[in-house]
Amino acid sequence: MIKILITQAGTGWSGLTKTEQAKWLSAAGKELLAQGISQWFGVRWDCKEEKNRELATERNAWGKPFLVCHPEIHFNISHSGCLAACGFGDEPLGLDIQQCAAADYFRMADRFYTEADRELLRRTEETDRQKAFYQIWTKEESYAKWLGTALPNSIGKEKKEGFCRWFEPMPGYQGAVWTGKQEEIEIQWV
Template sequence: MNIFHADQPSHIEVYAIKNSDQIHDEMFRALFKTLSPDRQDYVSKLRRASDYQRSVLGDAMVHRILRDKLGLDPMHMEIIRNAYGKPFLKEHDNLHFNISHSGHWIVCAVSSTPVGIDVEKMEAIDMDIAKRYFHITEFNALLDCDPSVRLSRFFDLWTLKESYIKAVGKGLHLPLDSFALELQGSGWAPVLGEDGETYYFKQYAVEEGYKLSVCGISRHFPEDVQFVTAEEL
């Protein structure tokens, strides 16, 4: 992980960790102890083991990245949330991060400008979901797709749109049908946000059956995801 310098050109970094049966309970207990008291309390209340494990790995990964970027002791890092629930590092508003998890993947994006990330495990869905939540032009484009790629395109759109509303920082308070995404050449066209900023997109492959999308004000996306292990945290 590279050290973060505020005077460097804005760029984005993307990290991923895979939850696995190979990660022993002792490791989860050790990582749990590195969490803040508030997060320990939150994580302890999760009923499903998979939710507990993903939360512990996700928080530990964020702490490791922020520690390496800023050279700070974790005890001196305070993560707060805006009115819409987006996390920020207190007193370090020039370092942005976002996290997402689905299935056995936990992913994180970091940048000196706003950034959002979303990963989803693909599964069969009712296309009425697209009709209900997507912009009408996106829904019509889905209907025009070959049925063999329709599910894949749905999750393209879903993760891209989620990454955008997370980058903006409003979460689902910004309706998914309030903006439309469009394929442009080999990628997705940027979106002009309500704040006047232009947001760019990039997708990555982590595993067959998953979709991973990243959105940011910076157009300096990495070529690849940086994969980390529990032992590195």
């Protein structure tokens, strides 16, 4: 079972600068990590107290974070728009959430998607195209994060291993989790 904690920025979000929003999202991701490892793994961590080296995070060569002294705890953080999320599992996972926005979907698909995904997008009714575009995008991002590599190393390439589960955290957002085995997901709002 993949467990996902999600939080939404409160009132006053729109009055923040982009820098302030980015800081809030980063802090929210750490708070969700602390809450999840306490709730599901019984490990206490005050993420504001960086002196706790037992729970220090480091990053692999491509930037994927991991807990140095608890390699058995697999997690991944994502944020977009006014949402932050952190997913947890007993195996590596990749999590991505995206706020859906208007875009030149075909131009981006031609640049980044596989031929099969481009064809799927072309066949999708216009009213469903934005959702389809972001489902494909979150699939790509979650796959790269599951592998622990940079997005350019995997985007637009056929996915030959693992499983993707999509979810809609709230209207106007799409999310995906990629794992090595088929698993259910449980979402908890905090």
